[in-house]
Amino acid sequence: MPRAVCQVSLPDQSTPPEWVHLLPMGTVRGVDGRGPYVLRDQAHAAQVIAASGTGVDLPIDYDHDAILPNGRRPIAAGWIKALDARPDGIWGRVEWTTAAAAHLTAREYRYLSPVIDHTRSGDVLRLRMAGLTNTPNLSALTALASQEQLDAMDLLVPIRAALGLPDSATPDQITAAAAQSRQAAQTLTGVARALGLPDAATPDQITAATQARTSPPAASNPPDPSQYVPMSQFTALSADLAAMRQRLDTDAAGQAVTAAQAQGKVTPAMRDWALGYAAKDPQGFTAWCSAAPVLVAPGTLAPSGPAPAAPGVGDQAVTAVCSQLGLDPKALTTPATKEA
Template identity: 40%
Template sequence: MNAPHQAQPIEMRIARLAERRASHVVSLPLPPTPDLEPPEWVELVPAGTFSGRDGRGPFILDIDAVLAAFVKGGIDLPIDYDHQTLDADAKAGPVPAAGWIKELQARDGALWGRVEWTPRAAELIANKEYRYLSPVFRHDKRGRVLALEGAGLTHYPNLYLQPVAHTKGDTMDITLLAEALGAAPDADLDALVAHAKTLKEAASRQPNPAEWVPMSQHKAVAEELARLQAEIAAEKAEAAVRAAMSAGKLAPAMKEWALEYAKRDPAGFAAFVEKAPVIVSADAPVAAHSVAPNADALSDEERYVCAALGISESDFAAHKRAVVKE
């Protein structure tokens, strides 16, 4: 939009107030269908230093000064149609409002406003009869924006501001992108780029699926390994016990005990067998390794006790006979 016309030249107001009023246009978010309401929050002035498409500027947004001026003013700021409020004195009829700016807020250095739209303006925006918003602000001779005076619905954008909504074929609404990325809803483009880089770095640190196996498969492999290890341990224990019995160091009645010992502690069982005395003849039949047929004969277990305690078998047999007689 071109600079608004007024009955009284704007330069005269500059001389009186040592300030100037400037009208610039920002993109207004539009719903894709007439059934949707216009946006409640709109961007009014960009952050930092900016200029208009018509060459005016550069301007510098003093966000603290603008917010303070709004609070001090204590009234809602009008949004009209085509800046009719600026030359209202030259009009004979009413100058209707399209909406009212109820609240201002700083978002990443830019100025945003919460708007309460009139039903007529909401319908015009939904039908795309108006698509852009042109704010009116006061600035000093250095271009420092000091206060917002209102805004107007218009057709020609002037400022280079991010669109805050879109229809099919328009520039993408970055609020939708922020939502998709899990960023703050008021994040600007630079913040979204930084957030996307952070997500990319985090993803690059994730393990490569090709280098890992599913947990279920890992569990199955671990269970199979444990089973094989148990089988190997049992086979080794069986072989160790068999060797000890062949060497005459274990009686047949001690086999189950020896197997459990050999599986639980192979090294300990080996040390035990190495120190154990020979108590059974390796050539004797298995039947002879059982209970003695009379009091003078000793069983394998009794021979083992004699050997372990250093008692002669004859003394043990004599003691056994005495016990039997009693």
């Protein structure tokens, strides 16, 4: 499970305190950004105390010599003899060694750093030990702190002001606001580059460049006539292009239908329908031709000789094909003129 090292300042007094504040109630984060660490209520604090009490006094060392690979032999500065769950967190009763008491009285050490186990979400599980240190981290542990230690949090005051946040903004809110400001700055840089401005262009410069591109030309700078054509000419040209496109589509449809007739899949009676289909949906007509059956001998554009008789009851194949195509079987008997 994750383990964290926190800090709390000790009071400035002639003798070391017997009871020290080890963990605060609520949700806190270290000044260095670690955390958050959560001690929900006194019931949760009682659970932490029960998990920490192994029947052996919890040690207090110097500078976390017992857990950090600093090459020094760990020496006890004191022993936590009892733990107590109070409204403001967990407190511990400490018996200091003579040497540690002298260091504290001389203010050679001023902070106590508890070591805790916690879940990935930050819930405190157990208090392991503590260490005397001079590098404070958890500013929320200030019940016994001197005013000098409280001043460390003043570093966040100008940051909140620069981000436009209230004095009550938490470190998480400050981090989120800083991320939004960074994203906005990156967006402005992209806009500046698109306008041909340097990356460091100010918002006022970006606004001016945008207005210059979107504003109509000044009366003193009339448009260049060589760059424009009269609307009448533009309209006529557009109409010519549309007529040309329609002729091309019609020619293409005629070629497709003629090819389908040559394959025997379109009869003369179907030509008008096929021309409309091919002109409206060339791809659909091509797909239909691929799947359509051969109705007349390939290469025959029109039947020759006397008109065939109307299909009778026995002409089941012709009748079935006409039914699928939506045609009147009698239409196949209508004489048609060969195409030139």
